[in-house]
Amino acid sequence: MKSELNKSRFDNTQKTFLGERGNFDHSTLIDVIFTKPETAQFLCRKLYKEFVYSVPDEDFVSQMAEVLRNNDYDIKPVLSFLFQSDHFYSYEFIGTKIKSPLEMLIGAMKQLNIADIDKAYIFDIGKSLQQELFEPPDVRGWEGQRKWISSATFPLRNNYTDSLISGRKSNGQTLRSKVNALTLARSYGASEDAAQFNEDVIRYMVQFPQISSERKGFLLETLMSGTVNWSTYLPMAESRIQNYLRTIMRLPEYQLC
Amino acid sequence: MRRRDFLQNIGLVSGSLALGNIPLRAFAHPMLPSFEQTNGKILVLLQLNGGNDGLNTVIPFEDATYYEKRPNLGIAKNNAVAIDSITGLHPSLAPFRDLYENGKLSVVRGVGYENHNRSHFRSTDIWMSASDANQFIYDGWAGRYLHQMYPDFPAKAADHPMAVQLGSVESMVMQSPAGSMSVVFENPNTFYQLVNGSKVDNDPPPNSLAGEELKYLKQIAVQSIQYANVIKTAADQAQNAVTYPNTNLGRQLAIIADLIAGGLQTPVYMASIGGFDTHANQLGNHANLLKQVADAVAAFQSDIDKQGKSENVVMMTFSEFGRRLNENGTAGTDHGTQAPLFVIGDPVKGGLLGTNPDLKNLDTRGDAFHQFDFRQIYTTILQDHLGMANENAQAVLGRDFEKLDIFEKPTVSVDEVTPFALTSVNPNPFSTATTVSYELARSMNIKLSMIDMAGRELSVIQEGRQPQGQHLKHCQMPNLRSGVYLMSLQAEGKRRSRRVVVL
Numbered sequence: 064m065k066s067e068l069n070k071s072r073f074d075n076t077q078k079t080f081l082g083e084r085g086n087f088d089h090s091t092l093i094d095v096i097f098t099k100p101e102t103a104q105f106l107c108r109k110l111y112k113e114f115v116y117s118v119p120d121e122d123f124v125s126q127m128a129e130v131l132r133n134n135d136y137d138i139k140p141v142l143s144f145l146f147q148s149d150h151f152y153s154y155e156f157i158g159t160k161i162k163s164p165l166e167m168l169i170g171a172m173k174q175l176n177i178a179d180i181d182k183a184y185i186f187d188i189g190k191s192l193q194q195e196l197f198e199p200p201d202v203r204g205w206e207g208q209r210k211w212i213s214s215a216t217f218p219l220r221n222n223y224t225d226s227l228i229s230g231r232k233s234n235g236q237t238l239r240s241k242v243n244a245l246t247l248a249r250s251y252g253a254s255e256d257a258a259q260f261n262e263d264v265i266r267y268m269v270q271f272p273q274i275s276s277e278r279k280g281f282l283l284e285t286l287m288s289g290t291v292n293w294s295t296y297l298p299m300a301e302s303r304i305q306n307y308l309r310t311i312m313r314l315p316e317y318q319l320c
Numbered sequence: 321m322r323r324r325d326f327l328q329n330i331g332l333v334s335g336s337l338a339l340g341n342i343p344l345r346a347f348a349h350p351m352l353p354s355f356e357q358t359n360g361k362i363l364v365l366l367q368l369n370g371g372n373d374g375l376n377t378v379i380p381f382e383d384a385t386y387y388e389k390r391p392n393l394g395i396a397k398n399n400a401v402a403i404d405s406i407t408g409l410h411p412s413l414a415p416f417r418d419l420y421e422n423g424k425l426s427v428v429r430g431v432g433y434e435n436h437n438r439s440h441f442r443s444t445d446i447w448m449s450a451s452d453a454n455q456f457i458y459d460g461w462a463g464r465y466l467h468q469m470y471p472d473f474p475a476k477a478a479d480h481p482m483a484v485q486l487g488s489v490e491s492m493v494m495q496s497p498a499g500s501m502s503v504v505f506e507n508p509n510t511f512y513q514l515v516n517g518s519k520v521d522n523d524p525p526p527n528s529l530a531g532e533e534l535k536y537l538k539q540i541a542v543q544s545i546q547y548a549n550v551i552k553t554a555a556d557q558a559q560n561a562v563t564y565p566n567t568n569l570g571r572q573l574a575i576i577a578d579l580i581a582g583g584l585q586t587p588v589y590m591a592s593i594g595g596f597d598t599h600a601n602q603l604g605n606h607a608n609l610l611k612q613v614a615d616a617v618a619a620f621q622s623d624i625d626k627q628g629k630s631e632n633v634v635m636m637t638f639s640e641f642g643r644r645l646n647e648n649g650t651a652g653t654d655h656g657t658q659a660p661l662f663v664i665g666d667p668v669k670g671g672l673l674g675t676n677p678d679l680k681n682l683d684t685r686g687d688a689f690h691q692f693d694f695r696q697i698y699t700t701i702l703q704d705h706l707g708m709a710n711e712n713a714q715a716v717l718g719r720d721f722e723k724l725d726i727f728e729k730p731t732v733s734v735d736e737v738t739p740f741a742l743t744s745v746n747p748n749p750f751s752t753a754t755t756v757s758y759e760l761a762r763s764m765n766i767k768l769s770m771i772d773m774a775g776r777e778l779s780v781i782q783e784g785r786q787p788q789g790q791h792l793k794h795c796q797m798p799n800l801r802s803g804v805y806l807m808s809l810q811a812e813g814k815r816r817s818r819r820v821v822v823l
Contacts, residue, residue: 072649116529158530161537193488200489203441209536213490213504214544217537218514233513271534273526281521313518315537319530 066090097136103128107141114145116156117208123150158271158319161208164192164220166320171224171312174268175242176250184238188223192216212318224312228305244304248295257286257293264311271316278314285310361706361731364576364620364635365462365493365590368613370597371440373606374642374659377413378427380676382406386645389679393602393647403427407676412610415618416662423670424621425662426726428697430674432658432690436641440597440655443640448493450695450717461698462588463496464716465706469587473498474539479819481547483588484579486572491590499539502590503547508555508575515548554582561626565615569593573620581627587706596639600650613637617664625666634665634705636697644686645679657683658690661697667705669728695721704730740764742809742816743790749821752798756781758809762788766811770797770820773804797822 066089077086083095096102107127111119127141134140145151162170168185172178189195193216199205222233230241253259261283265274286307287293294300311317380386381397382405400408401417409416419425435453437443446453450461466482467473473482483494483502494502505511520542525531558581564570572591579586593613598606617635624630642659658677677688695717702713704727714720739761746755756768768782781795800822808817 155529159533161533191488201440209533210489212537212540213488213500214502214540214547215488215504215506215511217540218511218518218544221518222514271530273528273530275523275526278521278523314521315534315541318537319533 100128100132103131103136106136107131110141110145112207115151116159120150123148154272158273158316160320161211162318162320163205163207163211164189164194164216165196167220167318168192168223170320171227175227175308176247177227177240177242179240181239184232188219191219192223217315217318220318221313224317225309228309228312242305242308244301244308245295247308248300248304254295255293258283260293261286264307268311269314269316270320274316278316282307282311360585360632361587362580362629362633363462363588363701363706364573364633365588366613366617366635366637367491367590367592368596368609368637368639369444369592369594370639371443371641371643371655372596372609372639372659373598373602373653374656375645375653375677376602376606377410377610378429378660378676379408379410380406380679381408383676383679385679389645390647392651393653404672407672410607410610412607413614415614419618419621419664420670423728424666424668425664425670426668426673427660427662427671428673428692428724428726429660430658430677430688430691431661431694431697432641433693433695434690436657436687436690438641438655438657438685440640445492447638447640447694448491450698452718458492459495459497460491460493461695461716462493462590463501465702465708466494466501466588467496467498468708468712468716470501473501474542477542477546480550480585481543482586483590484551484576484584484586485590486575487592491592493590494588499536500543502588503543503551505544505551508551508579511544512548512552515544518545520545551579551584554579554584557582558627560623562619562623564619564623565612567612567616569612569616570619573616574623577620577623577627577629580624580629580633598643599648599652599654602647602652621664630666632667634663634667634701636664636701637662638694642687645682645688646686657687661694663697663701663726667727667731669726673724673726692724693721696724697726700724700726707731738814738816740766740809740811740814740816742807742818745807745818745820748818749823751823753794753796754820756793756795756807756809757791758793759790760786760788760811764811766809768793769808769810770800771806771808771817773806778805 068089073088075086077084080087080092080095081099083098085091085095087095104124107124108119111124111127127145130144131138131141168189172180186196193200193211194205226232226238228242228244230238232238248254248260251260251263253263261279265279265282286303288299288303288306290297290303295304297303375386375390376393376395379395379400381395381400381402387394395408395410397408399411401411401414402408403417403420409420416425420427433446433453437446437453445451445456448460449457451457462483470478470482481503485491485494485502485504487504487506490500490502490504494500518541521538525534525538555575555578558578560574560578561581564574569591576589576591579589593609595605595609620635621630624633638661639659642656643653644656646653648654674691679688682688699713699717699721700723702708702716703710703723708716710720741759743757743759746757748754758766758768760766763785765785766782767780769780770778772778778800779797782793802822805820805822806817807820808815
């Protein structure tokens, strides 16, 4: 992006900006912003919210801000600092983030190994889920986290993951591609061992760290749906796996990462 | 949430789904629990997003300064819809003249707050949360009101949604300390289709940071599943009695009127329209926006009037700020402060409150000073329309604000109408016997009975004069079929009831 000075609308006098005095223009004004320690704090708070947890730990953010300032606002070193910190790996933060629409939309396709993306469909659903790419609602941008979820958007998220499994949009239209449930299941080493398969799929698909054993049992029952000797070569295996995947992706836990 | 409460909640969820199958006239019964909490009064919030230009909405057409500072944007006197000798409405608001003449439109001028913030989102947050300019509160005044009215939520949910918001993003105004209080959707039928087939689960979330987020997600999931059916039933039950303009706002208000007419017992609704940030080419854009508002609101009023529902419904418009007196260099106006707002409906007295803004006496940025704090309107609605006691309204708004003379005759306070309380029914659910506890503020004649969801009396448990104080009444009901009923306590012409489940 390039900025230009419109001289006819420029106030060509001494001005006070953030406590500094000078005849600032569009370029020197920005320099003033970067002399303020709050700028680094502000940026690092955003990075923290994106990568760690929605409520920033101000002490840790200050450490990040120092790294950012010391490296002349180069983002890489502060990210490197963040990703190598013990704080980042704290168990308590795992699974606390509500996936953004795009994270959910693309993530679900990847998890189901669907490569042929219908971009227009993703764009439309993203818009309904309140994330129209390059079109944030206002200058604040997307606030994220709980703001993504309402009784309008939550069912729509479920509806989307359903559609990747059924191959049909909610209006009945056929999607370009859908999950190949049998191939996907057999890509797991333990696909013929129902209990282990269930464990492995949950670990891969659901980032929420504390799935209860009751919940796992319920999912296993959904997979087996009455059968005793599980195999992906059972006559009804495909529809069972589809139903199982649909159930996992409909869990409220699935929306967290 | 305690595990027991959570499990109880699940029981109630299945009960609510069953509600979809009960006879529809039950919805018309005035004593179902959710409405009873709120006197049957309804508030519709209409948000004008972007900062509506107050000076061109309610026009001071005898003020020379107005025309001097707005040489291109000023609305000429003979175009304005005059409502008194010095004040007119924007020509697009012509449909409001009827409402005004029939005493259904109160115009409150000069509404704002101390140290008005000119940032869209900060000022929106202030209006939503009812905070001071330097105070950060993360829930909303409507949410806190509902939290008081439904203190058992989320452990126990009301039969009908506490609040309904049209759109996709839940507004801060509906957030409360107990979480999100509203159901958000764009259309009752598509909402029903989306949710159909979803199931509620009963695992209590773990006590952790991630568990907190999960709890939020589950609460939203439960609310959508729980209410989609009730909402669709209400929508199917009635039809709009007028034709609405084919605009987004027209559709929103048509749905709200339809749900009200269909017997949905939701006390708070919210609709919104954007585009009011008229920095450039304001004349045509603003005229178009106000026309959308006026046409949709007039249709709504006429609809609920024809449906016989208008005596309980009040609408309030609001916007994050008004706009500056001076027009800018791009045929528009910039962010300002105070502005007028409208309170509309049968219960209002109608007329003009406050004075036209003093355009000679401006703050350092060139904006007129406010006459009323926006929370004065909130407290007036909470007390005089929704029937809250003053101290409860204070709890919602943080402190006491002076009421304004907006309503014809104030609603009797919810707290005053019931000198008695139906404290608990325990156990509940039960199979053949349970114990009812109730409290009387003075000695009075009561009738304690079991009624069905259609309001039919099935058995009288206790009748006659009882002394002041706490009462426990054990009752046997061996002949009831399993299902959802109401335990009802009547006295002095009022009724309190509790939902009970017979196994």
